[in-house]
Amino acid sequence: MAKRKTTRMALTGNEAMAFAMKQINPDVVAAYPITPATQIVELFSKYVADGEVDTEFVPVESEHSAMSACVGASAAGARVMTGTASQGLALMHEILYIASALRLPITMCVVNRTLSAPINIHCDHSDTMGSRDAGWIQIYTENVQEAYASTIVGVRTAEKANLPVMVTTDGFVLSHGMESLDVFDDEDVREFLGQRKPLYNVLDVDNPITVGPLDLQDYFFEHKRGQIEAMFEAKKHIYDAHREFAEFFGVELPVFMEPYRLDDAEYAIVVLGSSAGTGKEVVDDLRDEKGMKVGLLRLRIFRPFPYEELQQVLGKVKYLAVMDRADSLNTMGGPVATEIARALYHFSERPIIHSFVYGLGGRDVPPENFYEVIEKMQWIAAGNTPDRMVTYVGVRE
Amino acid sequence: MPAPKERKWDELKGWKELAEISPGAIVPGVPTSPEYLTGDWRVERPIWDEDKCTHCLLCWVFCPEDAIMLNISEDGKVVKMIGIDYDYCKGCGICVRACPPKIHALEMAPEEV
Ligand code: SF4
Numbered sequence: 093m094a095k096r097k098t099t100r101m102a103l104t105g106n107e108a109m110a111f112a113m114k115q116i117n118p119d120v121v122a123a124y125p126i127t128p129a130t131q132i133v134e135l136f137s138k139y140v141a142d143g144e145v146d147t148e149f150v151p152v153e154s155e156h157s158a159m160s161a162c163v164g165a166s167a168a169g170a171r172v173m174t175g176t177a178s179q180g181l182a183l184m185h186e187i188l189y190i191a192s193a194l195r196l197p198i199t200m201c202v203v204n205r206t207l208s209a210p211i212n213i214h215c216d217h218s219d220t221m222g223s224r225d226a227g228w229i230q231i232y233t234e235n236v237q238e239a240y241a242s243t244i245v246g247v248r249t250a251e252k253a254n255l256p257v258m259v260t261t262d263g264f265v266l267s268h269g270m271e272s273l274d275v276f277d278d279e280d281v282r283e284f285l286g287q288r289k290p291l292y293n294v295l296d297v298d299n300p301i302t303v304g305p306l307d308l309q310d311y312f313f314e315h316k317r318g319q320i321e322a323m324f325e326a327k328k329h330i331y332d333a334h335r336e337f338a339e340f341f342g343v344e345l346p347v348f349m350e351p352y353r354l355d356d357a358e359y360a361i362v363v364l365g366s367s368a369g370t371g372k373e374v375v376d377d378l379r380d381e382k383g384m385k386v387g388l389l390r391l392r393i394f395r396p397f398p399y400e401e402l403q404q405v406l407g408k409v410k411y412l413a414v415m416d417r418a419d420s421l422n423t424m425g426g427p428v429a430t431e432i433a434r435a436l437y438h439f440s441e442r443p444i445i446h447s448f449v450y451g452l453g454g455r456d457v458p459p460e461n462f463y464e465v466i467e468k469m470q471w472i473a474a475g476n477t478p479d480r481m482v483t484y485v486g487v488r489e
Numbered sequence: 490m491p492a493p494k495e496r497k498w499d500e501l502k503g504w505k506e507l508a509e510i511s512p513g514a515i516v517p518g519v520p521t522s523p524e525y526l527t528g529d530w531r532v533e534r535p536i537w538d539e540d541k542c543t544h545c546l547l548c549w550v551f552c553p554e555d556a557i558m559l560n561i562s563e564d565g566k567v568v569k570m571i572g573i574d575y576d577y578c579k580g581c582g583i584c585v586r587a588c589p590p591k592i593h594a595l596e597m598a599p600e601e602v
């Protein structure tokens with residue numbers, strides 16, 4: 093696996109995603125700006141104006157229209173990308189389901205931001221967690237380097253699975269945080285992605301089709317079942333896309349998850365996105381200074397949910413803290429905790445699980461949050477039973 | 490009542506076959522509307538009285554399903570109404586309203602069960 097040429101740059105998460113989009117050179121980008129994702133499409137529109145890409149750029153009047161235009165272009169065989177956040181993603185909600193059910197491999201950069209009310213522009217995962225049943229593959233990234241690479245591998249993944257993909261960064265933490273990263277050459281990115289091979293093409297006049305017709309009691313379930321199977325099959329396509337990426341660029345990305353010091357761990361934390369970096373520091377301290385058997389698992393791909401892989405790495409853990417940067421308002425905590433509990437319940441070997449919700453509305457996530465989580469798990473390990481299935485960390489009582 | 494037309498998708502297909510021929514729930518091939526017999530919807534049917542009909546073709550102009558059947562002479566100069574295609578007539582009654590009241594060559598009758 094020969095390493096391709098790379099160039100070191102200093103970019104924010106938004107700049108890195110826009111730069112990846114420039115290198116990908118999609119056929120169509122339809123987008124509407126929203127904080128904190130605005131820069132992605134703003135910078136991309138400059139690439140369009142400067143003639144650095146061949147993209148048809150469609151500046152629409154809302155996110156609902158943005159995703160609708162993406163659906164139309166993708167159904168016509170185009171490679172399509174867009175970007176959004178928060179309320180914008182919420183406004184797309186209706187069309188998200190249409191994109192996935194029509195099996196359209198649209199790749200969308202989403203900058204995670206909370207949902208109103210109260211109005212707030214900062215990071216949590218409520219927006220993409222709210223779209224978790226929309227049939228999109230979801231990739232959560234930890235840093236700017238990974239956001240850049242995931243945008244490229246996201247396109248390959250989408251087009252292999254014929255399903256749409258969201259690649260997310262944590263709002264402001266990554267989107268506006270500058271990091272040094274290695275970027276590939278434009279030609280290499282374009283060669284890696286090649287041409288999209290669509291499942292169908294609504295503009296192919298020699299093979300006319302109808303897209304999006306009424307589908308009632310006699311056929312809807314069968315069509316939906318086929319879409320569900322596509323998500324089962326997506327796991328293989330995700331592994332293949334990441335292997336092909338590694339073979340081509342000589343750079344390996346974690347696929348569904350990144351286990352950190354989990355071997356022989358009795359306590360483990362599951363977390364998504366940029367907070368994992370802080371969590372790893374705390375794990376190092378607890379292991380190296382206090383001799384505790386603690387590990388961390390960063391879940392990178394949340395859809396499809398990697399239940400078998402999770403059991404393999406978490407099955408032997410005794411106490412598992414699942415940290416969600418979103419609450420399901422179901423009185424049980426966050427969606428990741430709920431799903432991990434469901435996933436591990438399927439197997440006989442499984443840890444005791446407790447849900448933690450942290451960092452809502454961009455609340456700072458200091459190491460203390462992670463120490464508190466581990467202390468609570470030790471308290472549970474000592475034989476105590478929490479009143480509730482969820483604990484909130486970093487909030488004033 | 491004439492036997493309904495045979496439909497290509499009458500035999501219900503399973504999801505595995507559909508995933509091959511109809512990915513993303515597309516419908517392959519055109520035209521598809523002849524496959525859909527809107528005559529299934531009818532609860533009342535228009536009855537045509539050939540003797541009263543003046544072949545003004547107002548019913549043909551207004552029928553939303555193109556269910557008024559015509560015969561066009563070879564030179565294209567004589568066009569006559571020849572009946573109603575009950576495979577597609579959905580029984581909306583628009584043709585009955587369109588037929589000039591003094592002629593009254595169309596009338597709605599309850600559909601037989
Ligand atoms: S009842 Fe309606 S559908 Fe039927 S022939 Fe008359 S106008 Fe056409």
Ligand code: SF4
Binds near residue numbers: 595
């Ligand atoms: S509108 Fe009445 S008179 Fe005119 S063609 Fe139709 S049935 Fe005949």
